[in-house]
Amino acid sequence: MSEEKKQTIKPVRENRTSLQLIINVVLIALVVLTYTYGWNVTQIDLSKLAAPSDGLKGLVGDLFHPDIVARDRQSYRAYRTYLIPCDAEHQRAGAVGEGISIMPDCGNIGDIVTIAGEGLRPNTSGTIAWRTQQGGTKILAQIETDDNGAFSFTTRVPEAPPGQTVGQHGSEVILRWEEGTLRMSETAKQVLAKMVETIFLALMATTMGVFLAVPISFLAARNVMATTRLGLTIYFLVRLFLNILRSVETLIWALIFIVWVGIGPFAGVLALTLHSVAALGKLYSEAVESINPGPVEAVQATGASRVQTVIYAILPQVMPPFLAFTIYRWDINVRMSTVIGLVGGGGIGFLLIQWINLIQYRQAATAVWAIVVVVATMDYFSAWIRKKVV
Amino acid sequence: MLLEIKNLTKTYDDGTQALKNVSFTLSEGEFVVLLGLSGSGKSTLLRCINRLVEPTSGTVLLNGQDVTAANGAELRRMRRDIGMVFQHFNLTRRSSVLRNTLSGRLGYNSTLRSALGIWSQADQQRAFQNLSRVGLLNKAYSRADELSGGQQQRVGIARALMQEPRLVLADEPVASLDPVLSHSILKYLEDLNHEGIAVLCSLHIPSLARRYATRVLALNDGNLMFNGLPEELDNERFKEIYGQDAESLED
Numbered sequence: 060m061s062e063e064k065k066q067t068i069k070p071v072r073e074n075r076t077s078l079q080l081i082i083n084v085v086l087i088a089l090v091v092l093t094y095t096y097g098w099n100v101t102q103i104d105l106s107k108l109a110a111p112s113d114g115l116k117g118l119v120g121d122l123f124h125p126d127i128v129a130r131d132r133q134s135y136r137a138y139r140t141y142l143i144p145c146d147a148e149h150q151r152a153g154a155v156g157e158g159i160s161i162m163p164d165c166g167n168i169g170d171i172v173t174i175a176g177e178g179l180r181p182n183t184s185g186t187i188a189w190r191t192q193q194g195g196t197k198i199l200a201q202i203e204t205d206d207n208g209a210f211s212f213t214t215r216v217p218e219a220p221p222g223q224t225v226g227q228h229g230s231e232v233i234l235r236w237e238e239g240t241l242r243m244s245e246t247a248k249q250v251l252a253k254m255v256e257t258i259f260l261a262l263m264a265t266t267m268g269v270f271l272a273v274p275i276s277f278l279a280a281r282n283v284m285a286t287t288r289l290g291l292t293i294y295f296l297v298r299l300f301l302n303i304l305r306s307v308e309t310l311i312w313a314l315i316f317i318v319w320v321g322i323g324p325f326a327g328v329l330a331l332t333l334h335s336v337a338a339l340g341k342l343y344s345e346a347v348e349s350i351n352p353g354p355v356e357a358v359q360a361t362g363a364s365r366v367q368t369v370i371y372a373i374l375p376q377v378m379p380p381f382l383a384f385t386i387y388r389w390d391i392n393v394r395m396s397t398v399i400g401l402v403g404g405g406g407i408g409f410l411l412i413q414w415i416n417l418i419q420y421r422q423a424a425t426a427v428w429a430i431v432v433v434v435a436t437m438d439y440f441s442a443w444i445r446k447k448v449v
Numbered sequence: 450m451l452l453e454i455k456n457l458t459k460t461y462d463d464g465t466q467a468l469k470n471v472s473f474t475l476s477e478g479e480f481v482v483l484l485g486l487s488g489s490g491k492s493t494l495l496r497c498i499n500r501l502v503e504p505t506s507g508t509v510l511l512n513g514q515d516v517t518a519a520n521g522a523e524l525r526r527m528r529r530d531i532g533m534v535f536q537h538f539n540l541t542r543r544s545s546v547l548r549n550t551l552s553g554r555l556g557y558n559s560t561l562r563s564a565l566g567i568w569s570q571a572d573q574q575r576a577f578q579n580l581s582r583v584g585l586l587n588k589a590y591s592r593a594d595e596l597s598g599g600q601q602q603r604v605g606i607a608r609a610l611m612q613e614p615r616l617v618l619a620d621e622p623v624a625s626l627d628p629v630l631s632h633s634i635l636k637y638l639e640d641l642n643h644e645g646i647a648v649l650c651s652l653h654i655p656s657l658a659r660r661y662a663t664r665v666l667a668l669n670d671g672n673l674m675f676n677g678l679p680e681e682l683d684n685e686r687f688k689e690i691y692g693q694d695a696e697s698l699e700d
Binding site: 367 | 499535553
């Protein structure tokens, strides 16, 4: 390329005025101010993340030890008497169980005794306790039987409260173990029952929402309604109604319905239904508005009524988007139904908030994991359906 | 007189004047072709006749009955007598050919029955006959969007025939089709014209107008410029309709 052709070109650019500069500076200052205030008003403190409270450790630990399975609990109790002093005129009574002995079986406070067991359940842990005459119990030690089911423990006869030193004392050995096959823990049973309730809560709300939203969406579609003045009025009213419904969150609807029908899943179903109607009504009506108008005018031209036109020209066109939006809503409702119980709307959230308030984090962790599994499964399931039918 | 248009004017909400005081008549047995450039008002005129588009002023009389004054059930009953065929076929693509054809009969059926998809034996027979007539009986249960363009337009004709119309409006019925298919479609229209159904068909190829029309109307910018026999459509007239720069493609 020759030299004279290499001239650079440049578009004309109006010079920035000082006013524009000031406006820019003010805008930047406003943005900085906004975010500074936001940072403060929401009390953001990143150092708290670095120095967690003691509760976190337990919480995280429990999160990975959810209470899911358990075995039947079994125990074995044995009791042997010990007389103080040896020459006391006292009838020994209340010996229970086999396989343990106290050597010697009488003496005084502070004497050395050996409590031994044999022929008990092997490799089983338990406790040795000392009982005074009045029945006061003091745990002496944790023990564990050996492979032959034997143990031996030597101690001094413990002090007894005044007035209880003379008479029949004794030693109680309790072995505890778990037996049988693994079964669901009580927590898991509760979680399962509530999870079923949760899924059906989502199902009922989605179904009722769809049935209400389909007719409403046609009333909220401009291309269907704008043919007459009355239609247009209905269109605006329905739109307004949907916007109001949608602007109130599901949890707030749940609180309102709890006042109306009481705590429980029905309130949750109503709240989720209402929000589904609002959201689906809008999505559906947009699908109706974006249809190809050709078939509509073709069907209208045959002399079809408005309802016939909807069924023959619009419904077939909006089925795929309707289905997609319904599955999407189902996902949201499954998620929402897990938290609607936090405010008393039924479902798993009810157990979760209860356990968290009682600091029963293992149980809470069970509920959290159940939510994770169910929501993930439902997501996968709906993705599969979407692929199949849409 | 089957159709009588008097001083028809249409001004759209955005101020576009699509039709300016258009008047003409159409008798039974006529095959009238409507010529004009894109945007000259052909589609608007056709749609004002069955009131898919609401005319601003003027009257449309069908068999002496005022279509423009009718409303509700009355209008729907009048629409039954006017079949319509569209440039883009306007079939419900996801529905079967049979269902699309039957939809031409909706004006004769109650909303409840048709909503449930219940069709009388007579209507089903009629649909099969009309599909057979356009050579698509074996496609009755195919989905409409599986058909080629020409086949879809034939379904459009079968749907219009379901109405047992006295007049068929055809809005550029061959503009989206291969030129070789144009004659096949127009011949179907010609056949039903010979059976006594009047046809008002918009086209933009004058040679097709000369071949099929018994009379030609021409619109230019919403004005009716020409109303006469196809033989009268000479070069001078042609330039009036299509502008001075236009040259006839085919002659």
